[in-house]
Amino acid sequence: MSEPAAHSQVETSTPKELVREPLVLNNRPLGWITNQVAGIVEGDMPKWWNIAFGVSFLLMLMSFGYIGYLITTGVGVWGLNHPVAWGWAIVNFVFWIGIGHAGTLISAILFLLRQKWRTSVNRTAEAMTIFAVICAGIFPGIHVGRIWLAWWLFPLPNANAIWPQFRSPLLWDVFAVSTYFTVSLLFWYMGLIPDLATIRDRLRKNAGQCKTGLDKMINKLKQFLYGLFSMGWIGSNRHWRNYEKAYLLLAGLSTPLVLSVHSIVSFDFAVSQLPGWHTTIFPPYFVAGAVFSGFGMVLTLMIPMRTIFNLEEIITVRHLELMCKVIMATGTIVGYAYGMEFFIAWYGGNPYELYAFKNRAFGPYWWSYWIMISCNVISPQLFWFKWCRTSPWFIFVVSIFVNIGMWFERFVIVVTSLHRDYLPASWGYYSPTQVDILTFVGTFGLFMVLFLLFIRYLPSITIFEVKAVTPQADPHSVEGGADRVKGGDH
Amino acid sequence: MGDAENADWNEREFPEGAQELSDDFSRRDFLKLMGASAGLAGAGMLGVGCRRPEEHIVPFGSEQVAGQDYVHGVPMQFATAMPTRTGATPLLAVSNEGRPTKVEGNAKVAGRSATDSFAQASVLNLYDPDRARVYTKNDKAMPGGKASAIDQLKKISGKTAFLMPASTSPSRAALIGKIQEKMGENAAFYVHEAADFGVHARGAQAAFGEAVTPYWKLDQAEVILSLDCDFIGTEEGSARFAADFAKGRKVAKQNDGMNRLYSVEALLTQTGANADHRLRARATAIPAAAAFIAKALGKAISVPANALSEAQEKWLAGAAEDLKAHAGKSLVVAGYRQPESVHQLAHIINDALGNNGKTVTFHKTPANEFGSLADLASDLGKFDQVVNLGCNPVYDGGTDVDGKAITEKTTFRLTDYAEDESHSVKGVNAPRAHYLESWSDARTDDGTIVPVQPLIAPLFGAMTELEVLAVFAAGENTSPRTGHEVVQSTFTGDSWERYLHDGFLKDSGYEEATELTIANADVTVPPAQAEGLEAVFTLDYSVGDGSYANNGWCQEVPDPITKITWDNVLSVSRQTAQAAGLENGQLAKVKVGEDEVEGAVWVQPGQAEGTVGLTLGYGRAGKLRIANFKYEGQAEDIPVGGYNAYAVRGSSAVNVAQNVSVESTGKAYPLSSTQEHWSMEGRPIVREATLKEFRKDADFVDHMGLGAHARNEGPIYQHPYKERPRLASDMHQWGMSIDLSACTGCNACVIACQSENNIPIVGKDQVAKGREMHWLRIDRYYTGRDHDPRASAGFIKDEGQNGDDEQHTEEWIDDPQVVNQPMACQHCENAPCESVCPVNATVHDEEGLNVMVYNRCVGTRYCSNNCAWKVRRFNFFDYNKRPINDLYGSTAMLKPSILTDWITSREKSNRPEDEWDLVKLAKNPDVSVRMRGVMEKCTYCVQRIESTKIIKKAAAGMSDDVQVVDSDGLKTACQQVCAAEAISFGNLLEDGSEVNREKANPRNYETIDFLDNRTRTTYLAKLRNPNEQMPDAYKKPFSTKEYKAASGGHGDDAHGDHEEGSH
Amino acid sequence: MSNIFPKWTNRLPLILLVGGLVAGACVVAGVTYYFTPKYTRVGYEPIQPVAFSHEVHSGQMGIDCRYCHNDVDKSWFSNIPSAETCMKCHTQVLADDPRLAPIRESFEKNKPLPWVQIHKTPDYVYFNHAVHVNRGVSCVSCHGKVNEMDVVKHSKSLSMAFCLDCHRNPHENVRPQDEVFNLNWEPPAEWDSEREGKGLVDQMKIRSAESCSSCHR
Structure with a gap:
């Protein structure tokens, strides 16, 4: 790695304040970016990766084991009861779906808004989205009592002449989540194609360096696979034009999905008549919460990654800071929503609803409510201070809090509303079992397995897009612009 | 069907009963093949993917076997009766494909189709997998079964004591008469019941000097005063009392009248819960309360000093005024827990008010001529052997009776359960027939004679007490008459067929005693215990005296007052608990004299201070899987099945014991309550x-x-x-x-509802989970x-398990x-459950029912969440197919053999074969049996x-x-x-x-x-x-x-x- | 590209397309065959312990369905006759026919004959024969022309859609009550189900329910 070049001495006529902080620090040459990102994929993985993968894999297996136990034995292995018929499974589902939102927001909405800083984080964020939706998708599937009949939720023609019930929000979920997953996957894969081609080409270049026969074979196989998935990308002008059009279209398609998916997930609750669920504020509140939690997760993943792979110059503190601002904004919206719920409960004059909210704060589950408030409302407010949003380790800690807080938000909504509703005679208490807890923990294993495989085998930063936002890529840049670029493989 | 399979199905002495197949087909096959609707088996719901296996329909061999009126698929009803301690509940029993599945009250006899909860639950006793199935001698099975048991009975000679449960059966009385004639001094008869309701007759005898029994007519009374009388709950014949009482509570128009109930009691009973005015008083102060009323009505009765507080006296004076104002239209009733003197006082008060003959009449009933269990215990040395016709003296005999000694002398015993407390090791243990498989008769509380006729051949070849007594009545060389013959020979009416068809004998009621006068107005009122603790023993609302302890429906039905299932508790009031240092839900040691027992403390709202309520009927020993239900993961050192209150109940203090001490052990005991929250929170729900x-x-x-x-x-x-x-x-x-x-x-x-709709029980731990x-x-x-x-x-x-850990410390619960x-x-019209079900499994039908379609349900449970009443119930496990203490064992993963079982016999899952057969027999074929993962609810x-x-x-x-x-x-x-x-x-x-x-x-x-x-x-x-x-x-x-x-x-x-x- | 992908990969899209189509067709065929009652049941024609011919008894001799299935109008269950019913005639007719040996044995030893069940609804379907045959729905509607079957076979799918079809349009299937057991009845020429059928439905106040509770409990 070379030292930063001493370009900064160049005098310019632009006032210093107006110079935007570059998105890639230290004015790295474009080839360096490729080397840096593709190097992760090409090189051997360090020991920690193997350990992390091993641990995650075991966690994932544990989760699958518990799911097997659940399916063969019955939903009773969870802590559910009457009145709390939805517990951790639904909490986890909403939690994971929410996590996914940051990816789509970064990749689609920020793209449409021409926010260039998205380039260095969007790939990882999108990958996170897909893996989170996979984790999320598990739960509604396994939470039903007779999973082998869950296909009845799909509108398939059948000899019984009955259809699913289209008024049910659960059915809307089926469509919303599957659409969301499909579009996100396509969008992510689209963006990967040029970079996959880069890796393919680099593999060919490196083929000569293979020493053993085995290495050669692996190289060949990799070439084949990367070649297959890059779908014949050669970076021609036509390819680029088609690519950009398609990417724009998908970005346009994804944008409403960011809003719709979590709105529809929130309908699961809002459409009911349960005090604490039946609230019109839910759709925007859920979307804001989802973005909030998604950014939290992005930061949780990104901060260690940039350190480990020396990507601090591509994923800069400025990136982190911008994300912190999003967290702060959405966290404040969420806080407002919490306040509004209480206000409406009081203002609406419905004693059942008022009780439901009082019970959240002061009932048997008071602790979950106050964990939620401290993590979601109080902790992001620290980002008003510049130091707080520019110190990576501090951000990391807060991002963990955000994750915890948002999980608890869903817990509070699902469980505290259910456990005490209309008739005091049916009030009850819910606590999770080992199966509940470890299945959820295991989904982190699944998530990490997928994520680790992702950083191992796919370029975790969009090489070509990052290049496009470097000063060199800007012909008007004082840093020199296009003369330093030879066209080539970007 | 195990032993049942060996039973001779064709042996039948009753043409009206079940229809059976020939030997080659067991009852199990019969059900599997013909009772196509018997179960919503998993196979039916899962197996749509495979071509159907070849199945057979098996017709009857001949019409004779089927029975003339039998139409397969059409349930039949037979009049019978369930004998109780002091009478009988006339019933119409429903038979589906030859198996009784449900009982209803016989409206022809009682005027209403109602029964109490025990009659409803009794059907399940018939199919109890723990029932005694084989005849044993010296703890070895007797290959000859019933026949060799009869041979053994014939050999009995010498001085014999017969220990019997109470019964009103004229046939039994006739047989006893014959035996006494035949055996003379050699036969002595003793009757034992854990709860003694004879006090009503003794009280009347004491008051009027005649052998009469009071017959309350609560529907005639405008003002009722209950002296610790739980006539809605634990008193015998409560169904009639509840019916009559309720007649006075139904107000339709503004000028309709309504009765008024005053209740003086120590424990909060169902009667107290329904009272308009309720006075908490120590059980030993209730005689004084009775005396106070009598005195207030001008009778020369001395009221023990210091028994009543000033406030209590004021209350009683007010009640006495009201009674006086309703003379002739009021009624004072005394409960079985109170001593004779209170009953005597009640009669005196009623007499003073002119109620006798109006709101209460008297029946001339035969005086009790038999000894008690205590008598048998003291006479035991005189006898060579004891023949026990169904009593369990070791369990419920009390502390003064050496039940073991009686058991050791027992040479023959009829028993419901193979290995219970009074199991006779040396003698013959014979399975006792359930009333639905017995011939007998009984008299209802007004004396009407009702037949007990069987609906099914005894499942395990069991015997009835009449059959046993018939052996003694017949003597050594003649073959004894069958139960059928015995009952028919006792029958005195014109038409036997009519008698069986209607289920009662017309005009056979007891003779009414009129013109009774108080013969003895001098009542000694026992003093009250002023300080310290006293214990009150009460029958359990769910399991009675313990005879329903192995009945899953009874164990799981919540106590109407405490809402606790599967256990009994030591109930104390809030202040008494505080004073004695007792914590709700902790085990405490109760000491009565020298005897002690450990039970869980329950702070009971509305209980009198200084009283500990002990509930009988729990703490059973022996191989009773429901009574001693142990769930997976239960702590080893926690006792199962509640505590045995008989262990501290002496013959001198059967109902109320004085000078009792209670001491906390500090150990927590898990209690399963179905309703954790007590207050309605000011919501206008009721x-x-x-x-x-x-x-x-x-x-x-x-x-x-x-x-x-x-x-x-x-x-x-x-x-x-x-x-x-x-x-x-x-x-x-x-x-x-x-x-x-x-x-x-x-x-x-x-x-x-449970009986009608095939609702499973789930076990104590599952109830605790809600x-x-x-x-x-x-x-x-x-x-x-x-x-x-x-x-x-x-x-x-604080954030305790049930979230309501503090309500029992609040003052308002005292009264x-x-x-x-x-x-x-x-059944909402705009049903919230319907619109959220993604698969249309709960829908509205044409007739306004909110229908639950089990076979369509995938189990999202969304409907339950959206139900404001939380009345939907989800099958978290395969409660029907799994033994309830094995719910968590995974079918496929933990026990590989079960996977193969499942493939070969998908129907029964991991339920033992013998159990599964019985479980199936009890089901109503008209209602799908739900599998796990399915929501269900009232339809x-x-x-x-x-x-x-x-x-x-x-x-x-x-x-x-x-x-x-x-x-x-x-x-x-x-x-x-x-x-x-x-x-x-x-x-x-x-x-x-x-x-x-x-x-x-x-x-x-x-x-x-x-x-x-x-x-x-x-x-x-x-x-x-x-x-x-x-x-x-x-x-x-x-x-x-x-x-x-x-x-x-x-x-x-x-x-x-x-x-x-x-x- | 040439040195990454061998030549055969040029045909890969075609292979995938064809393979996919074949696999898809197999799945559809398999599901249709194994999951639809129409295919799994219709045509089921098992061998019975005694080769009883409905064609002979019902078709040629004209014995009424209820002579043997005598509970069909009383119960949900249409009973199979006991051997005694057979022997009412077969003590005279074909009294020694070896084909009837199992019947005679059954009668003498009171041992039931295990007939193979052909028509069966799942356990959770509560179909009731009595209410149909007493209210103008003929046997033929669900069982086909049994009187023309030498060996009885499953002729209608009896799927839920089959039931619903009729429950939604009862007028197309009701007939005068005295023709219910006449399997050969054809509507007279002037019969118009829109008029006569609906007339019967009105006359009898037939409210054939389409909601779940009518069959599932």
Whole structure:
């Protein structure tokens, strides 16, 4: 790695304040970016990766084991009861779906808004989205009592002449989540194609360096696979034009999905008549919460990654800071929503609803409510201070809090509303079992397995897009612009 | 079927009974093949993917086997009766494919189709897998079975003591007479029951000097005073009492009269819970209370000093005034727990009030000529052997009786369970026949003779006591008569067929004793215990004296007062618990004299200070899997199945023991309660008013709740008939009305529903988790005089397991009012459950039912979440197919062999074969048995609706007479069993139908009406009839006060405090 | 690209397309065959312990269905006759026919004959024969022309859609009550189900329910 070049001495006529902080620090040459990102994929993985993968894999297996136990034995292995018929499974589902939102927001909405800083984080964020939706998708599937009949939720023609019930929000979920997953996957894969081609080409270049026969074979196989998935990308002008059009279209398609998916997930609750669920504020509140939690997760993943792979110059503190601002904004919206719920409960004059909210704060589950408030409302407010949003380790800690807080938000909504509703005679208490807890923990294993495989085998930063936002890529840049670029493989 | 398979199915002495196949086909096959509707087996729901296996239909070999009237698939009813301690419950038992599955009260005899909860649960006893199945001698099976047992009986000679349960059977009396004639001095008879109801007769004898038994007519009484008499609950014949009492509680018009109940008691009983005025008093102070009343009515009775507090005396004086004002229309009743003197006083008071012959009559009943268990214990040395016809002296004999010694002398014993406490090691143990497989007879509480006829051949070749006695009556060389012959020979009427068909013998009631006069007005009133603790022993509402302890329905039905399942508790009041350092839910040691027992403490609202309530019937030993239910993961050092209160119950203090000490052990004991929260939180769920308020404002229910205040925003959920008008039937629209004034909270409906609808039990741990499956539950709320729900509002001071760990420390629970509310699916028209089900598994049908389609349900449980009443029940496990202590074992993963089992026999899962067969036999074939992962709930007994409709339609043929009306006899199971007739159900489109009449009552209201779910089940508000002159008078029921307090006095401003008549 | 992908990969899209189509067709065929009652049941024609011919008894001799299935109008269950019913005639007719040996044995030893069940609804379906045959729905509607079957076979799918079809349009299937057991009945020429059928439906107040509770409990 070379030292930063001493370009900064160049005098310019632009006032210093107006110079935007570059998105890639230290004015790295474009080839360096490729080397840096593709190097992760090409090189051997360090020991920690193997350990992390091993641990995650075991966690994932544990989760699958518990799911097997659940399916063969019955939903009773969870802590559910009457009145709390939805517990951790639904909490986890909403939690994971929410996590996914940051990816789509970064990749689609920020793209449409021409926010260039998205380039260095969007790939990882999108990958996170897909893996989170996979984790999320598990739960509604396994939470039903007779999973082998869950296909009845799909509108398939059948000899019984009955259809699913289209008024049910659960059915809307089926469509919303599957659409969301499909579009996100396509969008992510689209963006990967040029970079996959880069890796393919680099593999060919490196083929000569293979020493053993085995290495050669692996190289060949990799070439084949990367070649297959890059779908014949050669970076021609036509390819680029088609690519950009398609990417724009998908970005346009994804944008409403960011809003719709979590709105529809929130309908699961809002459409009911349960005090604490039946609230019109839910759709925007859920979307804001989802973005909030998604950014939290992005930061949780990104901060260690940039350190480990020396990507601090591509994923800069400025990136982190911008994300912190999003967290702060959405966290404040969420806080407002919490306040509004209480206000409406009081203002609406419905004693059942008022009780439901009082019970959240002061009932048997008071602790979950106050964990939620401290993590979601109080902790992001620290980002008003510049130091707080520019110190990576501090951000990391807060991002963990955000994750915890948002999980608890869903817990509070699902469980505290259910456990005490209309008739005091049916009030009850819910606590999770080992199966509940470890299945959820295991989904982190699944998530990490997928994520680790992702950083191992796919370029975790969009090489070509990052290049496009470097000063060199800007012909008007004082840093020199296009003369330093030879066209080539970007 | 194990042993049952060996039973000779063709042996039948009763043509009316079950229809059987020949030897080659076991009953199991029979059911599997012909009872196609018997179960919604997993196979049916899973196996659509494979070509069907070849199945067979097996016809009867000949019509004779089938029986002349038998039509396969049409249930038959047979009149029979369930013998009780002091009488019998006349029944119509329903037989499906030859197996009795349900019993109903025989309205021809009792005037109503109601029974108590025990009669309902008794069906399950027949199919109890723990029943004794083989004849044993020296603990070895006797290969000859019943025949060799009879041989053994024939060999018995010498001095023989017969120990028998109480019975009113004329046949048994006749046989005993024959035996006494034949054996003379060599035979002696002793009768034992754990609970002695003979005190009613002894009290009357003491008062009138004649052998008479009082026969209360509560429907004739306007003012009733109960002296520790739980006539709605644990007294014998409670169904009749509840029915008669409820007649005086149903107020339809403003000028209707209403009875008034005063109750003096130590424990909070169901009767106290239904009282208008209730006085807490130590059990030993109740004689003084009786004496005080007698004195207040001018009788020269001395009241023990210091027994009553000033406040109590004031209360009693007020009650006495009211009684006096209603002379001839009042009634004082004394409970079986009280000593003879109290009964004597009650008769004196009734006599003074002129009630005798009006609200209470007297039957001339035969005097008891038999000794007691204690007598047998002291006479034991005189006998060579004991023949035990079904008693369990080791368990319930009490501390003074050496039950072991009796057992050692027992050479022959009839027993329900193979290895219970009094199992005779050396003698013969013979399985005792269930009444549904026995020939016998009995007399109801008014003396009417009723037959007990079998519906099925004894499943395990069991014997009845009549058959045993018949052996002795016949002597050595003659073959004994069968039960059938014995009963027929005792029969004295004209037509045996008529007798069996109707189920009673006309005009066979006891003779009424008239012109009784008080022979003995001099009553010695025992002194009260002033300080320290006293113990009160009470029969359990769920398992009785312990004979229903192995009945899963009884164990799991919540106690009507405590709502605790599967256990008994040591109940104490809040202050007594504090004073004695007792913690709710902790094990404590009760010491009575030298004896002690450990049980879980329960702080019981409304209990008298200084009293510990001990419930009998639990703590059974032996191989009784339900009574000693142990769940997976249960701590080893925690006792199972409650504590045995008989272990501290001496013959000198059978009902009340003095000078008792209780000491906490500090160990926690898990209790499973179905209702953790006691307060209604000021919500207008059960709406109440006093009679006076009702008279001023008949529509008071409309002024309560958000429904009265909120602007109607229109329903959240679309009315299905609005969406699809074509859907609504113009023939039937079903509805239900429940009169909360009449409901006594007795639980009979809960068990009737369980029996009718194949509802599984789930086990103690599952109940603790809130997974009980009862479709119909009875919510019980305590309300407090000055309780402001906003003060506590159910917010919790610590985060304990059930979230309500502090309510038992609050002061308002000391003297609460109690309200009960039967709660089942409300069959909403705008049903919230329907619109959220993604697969259309719960939908509205043409006739207004909110239908639950089990075979379509995938189990998202969303419907349950969206139900405001939380009446939907989810099968978290395969409760039907798994033994309930093996729910967590995975079928496939943990026990690989079960996977192969499942493939070869998917039907039974991992239930043992013998158990599974019995489990299946008890099922109602008209109701699907639900598998795991499926939601279920009350269906208004849709199977009964459909079958009534079908019968009507099939009879109508081409005509259009197909509308089901009240006279077609359609009743839901809960309605049919309700003694109080609190539940009405019927067709809303029938003019003048019972349900329409009830719904026209101004007290009619919907719970949580503001949601606009439009429930088809509505309630009639509860009325209380307080006496304004009483020291504890109240102008509004406590719940109404709580409601007003919780709604911030708003109700007073807007809709009037109707007390002042300002509205 | 050439040195990454061997030549055969040029045909890969085609292979995938064809393979996919074949696999898809197999799945559809398999599901249709194994999951639909129409295919799994219709045509089921098992061998019975005694070769009883409905064609002979019902078709040629004209014995009424209810002579043997005598509970069909009383119960949900249409009973199979006991051997005694057979022997009412077969003590005279074909009294020694070896084909009837199992019947005679069954009668003498009171040992039931295990007939193979052909028509069966799942356990959770509560079909009731009595209410149909007493209200103008003929046997033929669900069982086909049994009187023309030498060996009885499953002729209608009896799927839920099959039931619903009729329950939604009862007028197309009702007939005068006295023709219910006449399997050869054809509507007269002037019969118009829109008029006559609906007339019967009105006359009998037939409210054939389409909601779940009519069959599932």
